[in-house]
Amino acid sequence: MTTPDRVTGSSVSRAGLRFWSAILALAVFLIDVLTPLEGAVAVLYVVAILLAARTNRRNDIVVAASGCAVLTITAYLLSHDLQHIASPALRAVVSLAAIAITTLLALQNHAATNRLAAQARLLNLSHDMIFVRDRAGMISFWNKAAEQTYGWPSDDALGRSADALLRTSYPDKREAIERVLLETGRWEGRVEQRTKDGATLAVDARWAVQHDHLGKPVGVLETHTDVTDRVAAHSALVQSEQRYRRMFDASRIGVVEEDWTDVRAALKALDTGGAGLRDHLARHPDIVRSARRLARITDVNPAMQKMAGADGSSAFIANVDKLLGQNDRSFLGALLAFAEGEPFYEGETEIVRLDGRKVPVLFTITFPAEPDGDRNVLAFVIDITERRQAQDALLAAQADLAHAARVATLGEISASIAHEVNQPLAAIVTSGEAGLRWLRRDVPDLKEVATTMGHVVAQGRRASEIVARIRNFLKKAPPQKDQLQISEIIEEATSLVAREFAKDDIVLAIETEPGLPPIRGDRIQLQQVLVNLLINAGQAMSGQSGSRIVTLRTGTADGESIVITVQDSGPGISPDDLPRLFDPFFTTKHGGMGMGLAICRTTVEAHGGQLSAESIPGSGATFRLTLPFSQQHASP
Structure with missing residues (x-):
C-alpha cells in the first residue's frame, strides 16, 4: 500500500510528466498526418493519457484526453475528406473509443487511488504503529507513528521483512501464531520489538488478515501499541507491592489495614447543629462508638495477630471495635484528626486480646491523601x-x-x-x-x-x-490521689521548715491568692516537693550577708491550673548549670545527692503539672510549679 504522491515523487516530477505526455501526443499527431501509415496510429494517444494519469491529477487526465481527441479528429480531417466514409473513418472512431475507454479507466483508477490515499492519511494520523506486510512478511505500508517510534523512515522499511527489521520476540512459536491468524483471521498478543537505536519496546499487537476478491489471504495489517511505560509502571507497582508485603509480613511492629470509607460518609452526613465537631462528639459519645464500628479492618500482619493472640487475620476482618476496649478514648482523637484532614494521629491505648487480657500499646494511624486513601488507612501498633x-x-x-x-x-x-x-x-x-x-x-x-x-x-x-x-x-x-487544698499543703510544708529558717535568719514571705480551687494528688508527695524547694532556697542563701528572704506565692494561670513560685534572694544559678538543674545526680551543693530536683520534677509531672526554674545571676532563683485543678473544678 503506497500513496500516489510517493510514487510520482520518486520517479519523475508532475511537470515533467505533463511535458512528455504533450510531446508524445504531438509526435503521434505528426506521424498520423505526415506518414502514409494505414494503421490506427491514433491509438498511441492512449500512452500519452496514461503518462498524464501518473501525475495523479484529475485535470491532467481530462486535459490530456481532450487534447488527444482533438488531435485525432484534426489529423483525420487533414488526411481525408468527409465525402467518403471508409476504413480511415473507422480507424478514427476506434482511436476515439480507445481514448475514451482509457480516460474512463484512468479516472476510475484516480478515484480509487485517492480513496486509498485518504485511508493511508488516516492511518498516518494514528498514534499506534501500523504497517502492512504480505504473506512473505515483506512490508508494503509503514505509517508515520511507526517511523517515529521505531526510527526507520518509510523508504527504509518498505520491502523489508518485518520480523528481521524489528527483531520481534513472540510469546509463543511463530508457526503457532500464524496458524491461529489464518484460522480466525485475527491475533492479539504482547510482543517485544527493537527500535533502530536498539531500544526494546513492549507492544500490544493486533493482526488482521487481508483477503482478495476470491477470499485468498494476500496480506496482514498489524497495529501495534507501545506499552513499554505501562509495563514498566506495572512491574514497578508489582515490585512495590511485593516489597510492601514483605515489610508488612516481616515487621515486628503490628500493622493493621483499615477501610474508613463508611466513616467518611457518616461524618459528611452528620448534623452538628452549628456546633464544632469536637464539642458535638464530646456531647454525643454514641456517635463515636458508632463510627468505631464503621472502621473495617481489611488485613492484619502476623505481628499484630501475635499481639492479639489470634491464629490468623480472619479473626479481625470485622471492625476496630473488636480490638479496642469499651472505655477506650483514643478513637475520638483519631476520628477528629481524620475529619480535619490531618495526615496522622498518635496516641496510647490498650487493645483487648482474644483471651480478654489487655495489652498497653502505642499507635500511629496514617491517613493517606490520595482520593482512595480512605480505603488504605494504616495503623502501626507497638506493644x-x-x-x-x-x-x-x-x-x-x-x-x-x-x-x-x-x-x-x-x-x-x-x-x-x-x-x-x-x-x-x-x-x-x-x-x-x-x-x-x-x-x-x-x-x-x-x-x-x-x-x-x-x-x-x-x-x-x-x-x-x-x-x-x-x-x-x-x-x-x-501514692494516693485525693482532692487537696493547696493552702493546707503550704501550711504543713512551711511548718516543717520554719525552725530551720529561724535558725538561719531566713524570712519566709507567703502570698496566697484567696479562694483557690482544689487540686488532686498525693499530699505527702506534694509536701515533699515544697519542702525540698524551700530547703534548697534557704541553702542557696547560706553564708550570705544581709537580708535573706524566701517568697512563696500562689495564684492561677489560664483558669485551668494553680501556679506556685518559690523565689530566693540568693546569688542565683549559673547559666551553665541551669539546663542541667533537673538531671539526676547533678548537684551544685557540696555533698548533695543530686536527686532532689529530679524527684521533684518527676513527681510534679506525674500529677499532670510542670516544674521549671529561671534565674538571673545576682538576683536569686525562682522555681515555678504548675498543677492542674481537680477535674470537678476545671473550667468548662
Whole structure:
C-alpha cells in the first residue's frame, strides 16, 4: 500500500510528466498526418493519457484526453475528406473509443487511488504503529507513528521483512501464531520489538488478515501499541507491592489495614447543629462508638495477630471495635484528626486480646491523601508492656529514692520538729502543774481545773497531729490521689521548715491568692516537693550577708491550673548549670545527692503539672510549679 504522491515523487516530477505526455501526443499527431501509415496510429494517444494519469491529477487526465481527441479528429480531417466514409473513418472512431475507454479507466483508477490515499492519511494520523506486510512478511505500508517510534523512515522499511527489521520476540512459536491468524483471521498478543537505536519496546499487537476478491489471504495489517511505560509502571507497582508485603509480613511492629470509607460518609452526613465537631462528639459519645464500628479492618500482619493472640487475620476482618476496649478514648482523637484532614494521629491505648487480657500499646494511624486513601488507612501498633513494666519499676525506684530523700530531709529539719513537738509538751506540763495547784487549794477551783484540763487535751492533740504528720511524711506507701487544698499543703510544708529558717535568719514571705480551687494528688508527695524547694532556697542563701528572704506565692494561670513560685534572694544559678538543674545526680551543693530536683520534677509531672526554674545571676532563683485543678473544678 503506497500513496500516489510517493510514487510520482520518486520517479519523475508532475511537470515533467505533463511535458512528455504533450510531446508524445504531438509526435503521434505528426506521424498520423505526415506518414502514409494505414494503421490506427491514433491509438498511441492512449500512452500519452496514461503518462498524464501518473501525475495523479484529475485535470491532467481530462486535459490530456481532450487534447488527444482533438488531435485525432484534426489529423483525420487533414488526411481525408468527409465525402467518403471508409476504413480511415473507422480507424478514427476506434482511436476515439480507445481514448475514451482509457480516460474512463484512468479516472476510475484516480478515484480509487485517492480513496486509498485518504485511508493511508488516516492511518498516518494514528498514534499506534501500523504497517502492512504480505504473506512473505515483506512490508508494503509503514505509517508515520511507526517511523517515529521505531526510527526507520518509510523508504527504509518498505520491502523489508518485518520480523528481521524489528527483531520481534513472540510469546509463543511463530508457526503457532500464524496458524491461529489464518484460522480466525485475527491475533492479539504482547510482543517485544527493537527500535533502530536498539531500544526494546513492549507492544500490544493486533493482526488482521487481508483477503482478495476470491477470499485468498494476500496480506496482514498489524497495529501495534507501545506499552513499554505501562509495563514498566506495572512491574514497578508489582515490585512495590511485593516489597510492601514483605515489610508488612516481616515487621515486628503490628500493622493493621483499615477501610474508613463508611466513616467518611457518616461524618459528611452528620448534623452538628452549628456546633464544632469536637464539642458535638464530646456531647454525643454514641456517635463515636458508632463510627468505631464503621472502621473495617481489611488485613492484619502476623505481628499484630501475635499481639492479639489470634491464629490468623480472619479473626479481625470485622471492625476496630473488636480490638479496642469499651472505655477506650483514643478513637475520638483519631476520628477528629481524620475529619480535619490531618495526615496522622498518635496516641496510647490498650487493645483487648482474644483471651480478654489487655495489652498497653502505642499507635500511629496514617491517613493517606490520595482520593482512595480512605480505603488504605494504616495503623502501626507497638506493644509497650515491657516499657510499662519498666516505668512501674522506675516509679518504684523513684519512690524509694523519694523516701530516702524524705528521711534525709527529716535529719535536716530535726531541730524544727523538736521545736514543734517541744512546744505542746511544754504547754501540757505547764497546764498540768497549774491544774494541780488549783486542786491543792483548801477549796479546789474546779472551774479553773476544767479549763486547764482542756488546755492539756488541746496541746496533746496538737502534739499527736505533729507526730502523725511527720510519720506520714516518712512512711513508705503507694501514692494516693485525693482532692487537696493547696493552702493546707503550704501550711504543713512551711511548718516543717520554719525552725530551720529561724535558725538561719531566713524570712519566709507567703502570698496566697484567696479562694483557690482544689487540686488532686498525693499530699505527702506534694509536701515533699515544697519542702525540698524551700530547703534548697534557704541553702542557696547560706553564708550570705544581709537580708535573706524566701517568697512563696500562689495564684492561677489560664483558669485551668494553680501556679506556685518559690523565689530566693540568693546569688542565683549559673547559666551553665541551669539546663542541667533537673538531671539526676547533678548537684551544685557540696555533698548533695543530686536527686532532689529530679524527684521533684518527676513527681510534679506525674500529677499532670510542670516544674521549671529561671534565674538571673545576682538576683536569686525562682522555681515555678504548675498543677492542674481537680477535674470537678476545671473550667468548662
